[in-house]
Amino acid sequence: MRLSMNINYAGGFHEAVQRVVDLEKAGIDVVWIAEAYSFDAFSQVGYLAAKTERVHIGTGIVNVYSRTPALMAMTAAGCDYVSNGRFILGLGASGPQVVEGFHGVPYEKPMQRIKEYIDICRLVWKREQPLNYQGKTVQVPLPAGQGTGLGKPLKLINHPVRSDIPIWWASLMGQSVAATAEVADGWLPVFFLPDKFQEVWGDDLKRGLSKRNPDLPKLEISAGGMLAIGEDLVGEKAEKILDLGRPSTALYVGGMGARDKNFYNTIAKKYGYEAEAIEIQDLYLDGKKKEAEAKVPREMLALGNLVGPRSLIKERIGAYKEAGVTILSVNPVGPDAVKAIEELRSIVDDV
Numbered sequence: 001m002r003l004s005m006n007i008n009y010a011g012g013f014h015e016a017v018q019r020v021v022d023l024e025k026a027g028i029d030v031v032w033i034a035e036a037y038s039f040d041a042f043s044q045v046g047y048l049a050a051k052t053e054r055v056h057i058g059t060g061i062v063n064v065y066s067r068t069p070a071l072m073a074m075t076a077a078g079c080d081y082v083s084n085g086r087f088i089l090g091l092g093a094s095g096p097q098v099v100e101g102f103h104g105v106p107y108e109k110p111m112q113r114i115k116e117y118i119d120i121c122r123l124v125w126k127r128e129q130p131l132n133y134q135g136k137t138v139q140v141p142l143p144a145g146q147g148t149g150l151g152k153p154l155k156l157i158n159h160p161v162r163s164d165i166p167i168w169w170a171s172l173m174g175q176s177v178a179a180t181a182e183v184a185d186g187w188l189p190v191f192f193l194p195d196k197f198q199e200v201w202g203d204d205l206k207r208g209l210s211k212r213n214p215d216l217p218k219l220e221i222s223a224g225g226m227l228a229i230g231e232d233l234v235g236e237k238a239e240k241i242l243d244l245g246r247p248s249t250a251l252y253v254g255g256m257g258a259r260d261k262n263f264y265n266t267i268a269k270k271y272g273y274e275a276e277a278i279e280i281q282d283l284y285l286d287g288k289k290k291e292a293e294a295k296v297p298r299e300m301l302a303l304g305n306l307v308g309p310r311s312l313i314k315e316r317i318g319a320y321k322e323a324g325v326t327i328l329s330v331n332p333v334g335p336d337a338v339k340a341i342e343e344l345r346s347i348v349d350d351v
């Protein structure tokens with residue numbers, strides 16, 4: 001099991017990079033860089049590649065509307081080149097607020113678009129023939145009657161370091177999760193509770209895996225949460241750390257999307273927290289954020305984070321491994337992140 005973390009910009013980007021350098025020595029294997037509508041992720045991948053030696057660097061995630069599929073493939077190949085084969089392409093759909101509001105692109109057929117981007121990236125990297133792809137969301141070259149008519153199929157000039165750069169898909173629900181299990185190298189879920197994830201995604205994963213190309217490697221999964229290890233982290237001390245997860249959980253379960261179309265709320269309901277999910281949403285949308293945070297189930301926080309004595313952390317890592325998680329993604333809480341990662345590394349290696 002590998003260890004990963006999301007890069008944290010709280011103290012500034014350059015400070016975050018130094019933290020990654022220190023944590024690389026402590027045992028972190030993968031770093032994920034978010035984008036949303038902030039600075040682009042790929043520039044930061046290149047900078048991190050120059051500052052690190054071993055850690056793999058992934059986008060977590062870039063959306064498939066802000067760049068053409070050919071540019072996505074070119075940029076991923078470039079990142080893999082400058083990092084000496086340490087890049088991971090994390091893709092997602094984002095949402096209409098960002099895609100239409102910031103990029104000015106219609107938010108249409110997100111699942112199909114991601115599947116076609118994955119297809120095209122792999123075709124570009126293999127360089128077996130000039131790119132000619134006529135899909136439902138992407139047509140390259142442009143079909144007759146569009147553009148100048150001068151476009152022609154082209155092949156990437158350079159030979160990529162790898163023709164099989166890993167592609168991870170941040171999917172949330174139903175058919176998208178099934179498609180992830182079918183075609184992606186890895187899955188980036190949200191609110192992954194290893195003890196209960198089958199209740200939410202079990203059928204979708206099985207359906208997708210049944211169609212998976214045997215030439216693809218086994219589907220990887222990255223999941224985890226806050227990390228705090230200590231023999232004194234029981235009772236009230238543990239609760240205080242777990243409470244740090246309440247604001248973000250309430251935001252997603254209660255405030256993301258419309259009242260009748262919030263996928264995070266649906267996930268909470270499928271986990272069995274139906275009454276709580278409804279109440280959190282009602283309170284959050286009424287502007288009562290603190291009250292909404294208080295209604296986040298304690299069990300949901302405990303199962304989705306790694307907080308407690310070493311024996312409990314070892315038990316929870318076992319649950320994640322049993323669930324098929326191959327990359328444990330953590331956010332160290334406390335004054336000494338390096339020590340926390342070193343201890344976690346020793347526990348993981350012992351499980």
